[in-house]
Amino acid sequence: MAQTSDTSPTPLIETRGLTKRYPGVTALNAVDFDLRRGEVHVLFGENGAGKSTLISMLAGASTPSEGEIRLDGRPVAFHSVADARMAGISAVFQEFSLVPTLSVAENIFLGNELKTGPFIDRPAMRRAADALFARLDFRIDPRRRVSDLSRAEQQMVEIAKALQGEVSLLILDEPTASLTDREVDHLFRVVTAMKAHGVGIIYISHRIQEFARIADRITVLRDGTKIGTYPMQGTDEATLVELMAGRAISEIYPAIAHAPGAPLVTIRGLNAWGVNGIDLDIRPGEVLGVAGLVGSGKSRAFRAMMGLLPVTAGRVVWHGDASDRDVTGISTRAMMAAGAYYLPPDRKTEGLQLAFTVRDNLAQGVLPGLTGRGLLPWPRIRKTCEQVAERVELPPAYRGRLAAQLSGGNQQKTLFGRGLGRDYALYVFDEPTVGVDMGARAAIYRLIRDLAEAGKAVVVISSDLPEAMNLAHRLVVFSRGRIAAELGRDGISEAAVLAHFFAEEEEVA
Template identity: 60%
Template sequence: MSKLIETRGLTKKYPGVVALDHVDFDLEPGEVHVLFGENGAGKSTLISMLAGANAPSEGRLLLNGEEVQFESVADAQAKGIYTVFQEFSLIPTLTVAQNIFLGWELRFGPFLDHRAMRARAREMLAELGFDIDPAAIVAQLSRAQQQMVEITKAFHGDLKVLILDEPTASLTDREVDHLFEFVAKLKAQGVGIVYISHRIQEFERIAERVTVLRDGAVIGTVAMAETDEDALVEMMTGRAFDQIYPSITFSPGETLLEVSDLTAPGISGACFQVRRGEVLGVAGLVGSGKSRLFRAVMGLTPVQSGSIRFKGADITNAPTRKIITRGMYYLSPDRKAEGLDLAKNARDNLAVNIIAGQRHSGHGPFIQWGAVNAKIDQICDHVELHAGYRSKPTSQLSGGNQQKVLFGKCFGQDADLIIFDEPTVGVDMGTRAALYLLIKELAEAGKAIVVISSDLPEAMNIAHRLLVLAHGTITAKLSADEMSEDTVLKYFFDETGASQ
């Protein structure tokens, strides 16, 4: 069987950097071939060349056995290769139909035929099993729906290869199931799929082969049926799987946060405590209310009844700024929309929290810039943010490095209780290990830590105690000895444990 795509010695060099180093890769018809590696391993560089967005410095790219050189993304698309990047190419102010036919517009004489485009877009969406109104404005769609629109754009021509870059990072479990059903249909039609994801638990469901990249080079290609998660992690990081999660000393101190009978939008009757020196995990399916619970604690959504006490003071419905000032800090799961100013560099993002901390520490109206800059350098060193990345716009950093900046903000604030909401979303295993060590350091220094996670192994391995939520209700409170995957999953759907 001829290969759909084959690369031989593909290399990409930038001044002083080899981003991709003589990579051999191939894709067969009707298979899902996963690219797996840490941030900076070369995955994005490789797919940018497969997609026509980048030209190799050396090496050859073959399509159906014939050597090709893509002049542009449009050129690659014309040859049947379509890429759904993590950052979508949709125009949010246009309709679904207008986005699908952008560059492929149907005309009635000299005029655009919007009626025909809406009708054809409706047919295309229905053929793919996507229930989306072609007249809807893209900005009003969920991320999953936007992804469906992005995929639909690939079906103007003869689709041979679909490249999916972190397609499930922001999807619910049900949406992931729908995506995988769609992938199975494409495989049955002979379409080859290059799939990039950090969610290693997905690979067994959809992948035939996995190629592991590290530092721009191929470490190996393995059949998914002949490997497992532990082996893939070790290939990717050079470390065994059990070295990813550190052992965190459990020395609980005074109770910092006490929540009693809390009812808020999407939350009913929540009761729990958080103590110094402990890591409290919070688990549940997407939509279970685990984020809504702590957004209410932070004053980001209104509390309808119940009480919240922090360091002995009632902070129920207090302004978020006041709650932060008292020593509680929340790291949003959406670093791009809420956590970071992407137009500013890492130093500026960190400076905001350090300056706020100075003003609350009696330094008067003047900013102590020498102390601020010294603290920024200290934090960057601490979170292992390379010196070359500190003055770059944050938008140009990898997801892992953006997450390091986000973590750094809590060091600038010097909070007593830190809430990490989905702290490793879209982050590779190597960066995860580094971030877990920071959490360990904070907890063992006497900070109270909350880790909200949709990644069950993360929630179970990093936490001393675990809250499980379902349908806005705390269904279980488990100690480390009581945590097992079967037990936790039971409470994802069953509310009988709420009184525990």
């Protein structure tokens, strides 16, 4: 496949030999990149490929070790994010920068407050925020406190904040990870409108299926080095995966043997906040896929089962070796003691201890299965942690690092590792690969295969439809707090799943 050659006028922004070194590692190595006015240029690569390093320098969050950044053909040096913002460059990073205790409007205008004389004009900021949300077609009350918003709503506020003011270059880092399909459509309409007004957009996402909708060109990075820049037209997903990961897309999703047993857990008439009368069987030796839009209740149902949300009606029964046990409404700790592990969707706020090393995080998963009376068996704990690290494919060099210093993929592997420190019978993986590249996904999918083939019951809750469809032996589709459909392996198709996403909404409308 041929790379593109730049015969256009002066790029909006370009880099020449851009390099970033940290002690002991070169994060970005002599990368040439350019963005034209009115185009969407995708940066594509695995975690650790250099994407975040490149955009952090373009957005003024860090400075290059070598190389040059040129804006409208002139060399520039950004010493802060504020410098870049004054030059018309705005970024929405993967990690949110909102202040939880402030209102939505206050966050959008933070550092650029509207005033009447010496006083902050909060009504004016609310009106301006309302107008901005109306343009984006996002339904959020600007008076709400950010801490009361869902993750999807916080993502929308981040996007709105980036678009406040004059923007000539917009950087979007995984902007759709927490959005529903309809919200993604809204965002893409905004992106298209901005392109028409000459705004250049750098777009980062692991969702390859999005690229055909909005991308003009794609630059692929691997291990801090530029592999090439390619036109979106004529470039397919399989080629991109091979360029990014050095492996074919057919190698990403493993074949998983299907040997379901009698139900391990039965759920009958389960009601909780946002969950209305769920009936479901969870079987060992099977991957149960769970699909649905954000807000459909797919996560809440299993959080209620795990004791993370109050159950208001219904029963959850655990079918153990000795006898059946009603586990409705018991604590999360008690559910884990019964044999269930839950991997939360937000690894930073609910999953990992970011200030702990990888080994310490893994030890937290090992300890409940090894401790008893007397002294802790530390040699055994350390040995088990090393075995778990090998199993989740965490390189030895990373095991002594703080979890906060790892890429998203290695953080997710660490979170998986915490669940492998004990022998659980049921594993519930809620958004197991959010923000994770294809290479790390392949490793996580192999772990899911190994667990199911070892006779464990595995639940995969995912907003990534190809993931849910390719891993599941049986797939349930949630809509409006209910199970809209249950599909066997032969009945799983994109058309069937999408039809049930909106079926109940159409009936109610």
